[in-house]
Amino acid sequence: xxxxxxxxxxxxxxxxxxxxxxxxxxxxxxxxxxxxxxxxxxxxxxxxxxxxxxxxxxxxxxxxxxxxxxxxxxxxxxxxxxxxxxxxxxxxxxxxxxxxxxxxxxxxxxxxxxxxxxxxxxxxxxxxxxxxxxxxxxxxxxxxxxxxxxxxxxxxxxxxxxxxxxxxxxxxxxxxxxxxxxxxxxxxxxxxxxxxxxxxxxxxxxxxxxxxxxxxxxxxxxxxxxxxxxxxxxxxxxxxxxxxxxxxxxxxxxxxxxxxxxxxxxxxxxxxxxxxxxxxxxxxxxxxxxxxxxxxxxxxxxxxxxxxxxxxxxxxxxxxxxxxxxxxxxxxxxxxxxxxxxxxxxxxxxxxxxxxxxxxxxxxxxxxxxxxxxxxxxxxxxxxxxxxxxxxxxxxxxxxx
Amino acid sequence: xxxxxxxxxxxxxxxxxxxxxxxxxxxxxxxxxxxxxxxxxxxxxxxxxxxxxxxxxxxxxxxxxxxxxxxxxxxxxxxxxxxxxxxxxxxxxxxxxxxxxxxxxxxxxxxxxxxxxxxxxxxxxxxxxxxxxxxxxxxxxxxxxxxxxxxxxxxxxxxxxxxxxxxxxxxxxxxxxxxxxxxxxxxxxxxxxxxxxxxxxxxxxxxxxxxxxxxxxxxxxxxxxxxxxxxxxxxxxxxxxxxxxxxxxxxxxxxxxxxxxxxx
Numbered sequence: 001x002x003x004x005x006x007x008x009x010x011x012x013x014x015x016x017x018x019x020x021x022x023x024x025x026x027x028x029x030x031x032x033x034x035x036x037x038x039x040x041x042x043x044x045x046x047x048x049x050x051x052x053x054x055x056x057x058x059x060x061x062x063x064x065x066x067x068x069x070x071x072x073x074x075x076x077x078x079x080x081x082x083x084x085x086x087x088x089x090x091x092x093x094x095x096x097x098x099x100x101x102x103x104x105x106x107x108x109x110x111x112x113x114x115x116x117x118x119x120x121x122x123x124x125x126x127x128x129x130x131x132x133x134x135x136x137x138x139x140x141x142x143x144x145x146x147x148x149x150x151x152x153x154x155x156x157x158x159x160x161x162x163x164x165x166x167x168x169x170x171x172x173x174x175x176x177x178x179x180x181x182x183x184x185x186x187x188x189x190x191x192x193x194x195x196x197x198x199x200x201x202x203x204x205x206x207x208x209x210x211x212x213x214x215x216x217x218x219x220x221x222x223x224x225x226x227x228x229x230x231x232x233x234x235x236x237x238x239x240x241x242x243x244x245x246x247x248x249x250x251x252x253x254x255x256x257x258x259x260x261x262x263x264x265x266x267x268x269x270x271x272x273x274x275x276x277x278x279x280x281x282x283x284x285x286x287x288x289x290x291x292x293x294x295x296x297x298x299x300x301x302x303x304x305x306x307x308x309x310x311x312x313x314x315x316x317x318x319x320x321x322x323x324x325x326x327x328x329x330x331x332x333x334x335x336x337x338x339x340x341x342x343x344x345x346x347x348x349x350x351x352x353x354x355x356x357x358x359x360x361x362x363x364x365x366x367x368x369x370x371x372x373x374x375x376x377x378x379x380x381x382x383x384x385x386x387x388x389x390x391x392x393x394x395x396x397x398x399x400x401x
Numbered sequence: 402x403x404x405x406x407x408x409x410x411x412x413x414x415x416x417x418x419x420x421x422x423x424x425x426x427x428x429x430x431x432x433x434x435x436x437x438x439x440x441x442x443x444x445x446x447x448x449x450x451x452x453x454x455x456x457x458x459x460x461x462x463x464x465x466x467x468x469x470x471x472x473x474x475x476x477x478x479x480x481x482x483x484x485x486x487x488x489x490x491x492x493x494x495x496x497x498x499x500x501x502x503x504x505x506x507x508x509x510x511x512x513x514x515x516x517x518x519x520x521x522x523x524x525x526x527x528x529x530x531x532x533x534x535x536x537x538x539x540x541x542x543x544x545x546x547x548x549x550x551x552x553x554x555x556x557x558x559x560x561x562x563x564x565x566x567x568x569x570x571x572x573x574x575x576x577x578x579x580x581x582x583x584x585x586x587x588x589x590x591x592x593x594x595x596x597x598x599x600x601x602x603x604x605x606x607x608x609x610x611x612x613x614x615x616x617x618x619x620x621x622x623x624x625x626x627x628x629x630x631x632x633x634x635x636x637x638x639x640x641x642x643x644x645x646x647x648x649x650x651x652x653x654x655x656x657x658x659x660x661x662x663x664x665x
Binding site (some may be wrong): 305398 | 493498499519522523525526527531533537539540541542546550551553554555556582598
């Protein structure tokens, strides 16, 4: 068994090292491209997902969110709870928010949006909202009657759904906001864009203003406390730490808010799988053609090998090994190109997409999976033609029939 | 009384003669039996009633018609005949490269008609060697590798393979070209590598199909001299197809074919 494998490997290695260099280079080049194609879409999807996640954490939920207990509408004693949470070493900041839905009216246009009541000073420790202001200014604690709008609410500034916005509100304009039958006018202090449409379809005012509209002034209520932790802290560890503080409120990590993102991710995942299947089919066909052409050109040699007593299986395995070596080289070159070329390049030179600046993210497990699939298709793509020809009649092979 | 004594003496003499004659007959029979035994045990290849038919489109071509051939160990046989007489077809049957439609090929006592394709492959690997008209070397292997590939297949170690290949290549006069690729060699050198490959594993029989067809006279002579050397010095059995009379002069015996029938 071992000696047979030795002969197969010997024939394959000599064929690659001393055979037609052009064919070898072409085959490895094509397989490299196929491997890149197989991992590129996954890397893009991973990059997009990472971006979505970043936007979600940076502009909406923070890392962990504390919500009211079951069947309760508000978290009571929000300030005290914030202080308790901030005592944890991994917590960078907390923001107690009131959250409701309301109707905006500007000129003839009327739209619904999510309204947050925040403490602007606290919010800057949790989200990057302040840095996302593209016109005007961010809120400050003493502000009264002022509001900041996401671009999907204000319209303009490249809003994705302009027709569902107020279409052209600018800083300094006054908009009418109705919450639970209470209507008030607010002066637009700033407009922000996170490029994350879910976050951009909201509006922020000070918590005092919203308390007033909801009729809960001075009650120290919150509907959620967003918590930002030190980078790299696992969310589930933070949850455990919060539970150990004796917090009885509902604690959820940002992952649990990412429902629609998961939906988008799984949709893109399906597209990725289809692309992978097509890529593998192309790999299979190319390997099949290359090995087939190679074998057809070596018909007489195969015949001679059989004549002098080289077993058919040894001959087949030698061609399969060649295909595997081609695939291996393709994987190594492709992986090297991605890991040390394209991915670092997109990290230092991010690609501008509607979501923002996006870079590729290469997942080693995914790359390994694609490498295995490429290997398998190279094995199948080479076994079929090699088997078909090697089992032909010896004299037909020798005479090149 | 005198008469009776003489008759008795004559009768005794006659009986002595008869006994002597009987003894001589028994001795002769022993010699004949021994000679038959020797013939049987010395036969390396026996092909019995071989028929081989090829289909060329709708037409059936009978390449061999009930051919019977016996080759003794150590013989150098030339197979001759006009084009299409079935020379190569016969060689292919004897060398187990093809399977006859009917008849048997017995090599060294083994009835090869009972062997499967893979068993025939193993049999060829261990017992037979081939020299083809166009050398049929593997272009990606150098001289030494071409020679030892069959030894590798037999499971020999790298050292064994290399020393055996170097030895046989030196014997065919290519001791200084071990690492040479076939593309860098002349036709004569390639054919010598091919001979070395065929002999490296000390086969029972060496088959050569027009080994000098692509060579000039001088190189042909070198190749045939090599065959003669291995035949005479090592007792190598050789079966060679040729169409040149002067090539056949190297052989101990010529099997002549015409229209698929042995003429000798």
